[in-house]
Amino acid sequence: MTEILVQDRKGGEGADAQRVIDHPAWPVLKDAVERIRAWQSKDGSIDFAAEGAPDQATVETALDRAISAIGQLSPLLPHDADYHRALVADLCRWAEGGFAEPDFLDSLLAFHPAQHRADGLQHLVVFPMYTQNGNPDRNLEAVVLRVVWPEWLAELERTRYDNPLFLGITFEDFTGGYDTNSAVLFPETIAVREAPERFTWGAIFCDREAARFRRVTEAAVDILKLDLPEDIREMVGDQERCQxxxxxxxxxxxxTHSHGDLPFDPFMIKQRQPFWMYGLEELRCDLTAFKEAVKLEAEGFSQARDVQYAVIFDRMFRFPVSGDRVRNYDGLGGQLLFAYLHQHDVVRWTDNTLHIDWDRAPQVTNELCGEIEKLYREGIDRPKLVHWFAAYELVATYLSPHPGSTWAKGPDALDVSLPPRKLVDDVLPxxxxxxxxxxxxxxKLKGVIASTKGITAHSDQQVAA
Structure with missing residues (x-):
């Protein structure tokens, strides 16, 4: 196998550095990775006995091209030198092992993007991984991205919202696993022999989120005949502002997942709970961001006012009608926000037109956040099943359960002698x-939402009629 030494570091850093995707080695790397992806099984291995499979020499040739391209691109990214060395070693070891289930733990442990949070800084990332809300298989992916870390955000993180593992990022280019709805890059999605003791970063593509938000919001506003104040209309029309x-x-x-009165593991890792519990947790985190944005707006942060609109619109317009209806916890959170605002007369649907009381929206949205926080605070003193029912009652106060629901009939309808995790089976999809x-x-939004698959800041923002 080809090996490289990551040396001759002549590349710069930051927004003024040469763009990785403009280097002739990038399309070579991208093509080689796409070829390898097509040969991989669900777990990332390559089964040479499968019908239509290539011979091992063919795969090794493609991998050699990928490794050579990484060697040419790596000098542009001196901050990733250790990672790229480990990456090449992991690729070579994968080949030497006959392309069995991949293990990229060494290169994962060498990748520390949160240590270099500089606005505009590029990274070249290559890993076998699945992409959340995208490709469920652990295929090899190549992604070029940029860090979004303006000084005002860095100052807020330093002084108020300490989050040393967080990265805002944007796409430069990517392989097939990201030509999807996925807008995150998380280390736990990567194929490794064992989970690290701790993860050291987590990244979210704010350009995809913003572009998707703009396209769906523009369509929903038109469909619902919603009269937007001028500053909101300007925001929705501005990609950079939305990012x-x-x-x-x-x-x-x-x-927020690790802050507040938490009666359970905030990420609910390795737990089996009814999906409304996940929905409430995600909504709590969004509404906390909303609440903090109200405070920041009062202090003069223009971005904070935009956050409030983004939370309300994305939660009300896109979340409830995206994806399927099987345990759609994000959809449930959006339904709950809309119903709460509607039942408190902030949102009105009359004469086939949506009306929003913009003056009262912040106050009432914060009241919903307060109800969820009260649920959490009281949940610390409750048994798990009692807490689940209390959460169910909160949601059912504003949303109608399915008429065939067993949970809606209360504890007497369930076999409470079973462990709580077994009662999750009685939750309807x-x-x-x-x-x-x-x-x-x-x-009416189905086609628009489908059109946002793979969207980035560079995508055409015009929605087909």
Whole structure:
């Protein structure tokens, strides 16, 4: 196998450095990775006995091209030198092992992007991994990205929202696993022999989030005949402004998972819980970001006002009608926010037109956040099953359960002698179905949402009629 030494570091750093994707080695690397991806099984291995499989020499040739391209690109990225050395070693070891299930733990442990949070800094990332909300298989992927870390955000992280593992990022280019709905790069998705003791970074593509938000919001506003104030209309029309809002939203949201009165593991890792528990946790983090944005706006942060609109619109317009209805916890959170605002007369749907009381929206949205925080605080003193029912009652106060729901009938309808995790089997896949309003909206937004697959800041923002 080809080996490289990562040397001759003549590349710069930051926004003024040569773009990796403009180097002639990038299309070579991308093509080689795409070829290898097509030969891989679900676990990332290559089965040479499978029908239509290439011979090992063919795969090794493609891998040699990939390794050579990495060697040419690496000098542009001196901050990634150790990672690229470990990456090449992992690729070579994968080949030497006959392309069995890949193990890239060594290169994962050498990759420390959160140690270099500089606005505009590029990274070349190559890993066998699945992409959340994208490709479920651990295929080899190559991604070129840039860090989004403006000074105002860095100052907020240093002084108020400590989150040393968080990275805002944007796409430069990517292979097939990211030509999807995935907007995150997380270390836990990467194929390794064992999970590291701790993860040291987590990154979110704010450009994809912003572009998707803009396209869906523009369509929803048109469909619902919503009269937007001029400053909101300007925000929705501005990709860079939306990216700044999303990177702030994401940073506070991510941090909130480990802050507050938490009656359980905040990420619910290796736990089996009813999906409304995940929905409430994600909504709590979003509404905390909203609440903090209200404070920051009062202090003069223009990005914070945009965060409030982004949370409300993305949660109300896109989340409930995206994806399928099987344990769709993000959809449930969006349904709950809309219903809460509607039942508190902040949102009105009359004469086939949506009206929003912009003056009252921050106050009432914060009240919903307060109800969830109260649920959490009281949950510390409850047994797990009692807490699940209390959470169910909170959601059911504003959303109608499915008429066939066992949980809606209360504890007497369940075999409470079973462990709580067994009672999750009695939860319906769609425990809280869409309202008639959302059923109609979903039909009209279906094509627009489908069109956001693979979207980036560079995508055409015009929605087909």
């Amino acid at each position: 700044q809002a999303f990177v702030l939203w994401d940073m506070v949201h991510d941090r 769609d425990e809280f179905p869409l309202s008639m309003f959302y059923e109609a909206l979903k039909k």
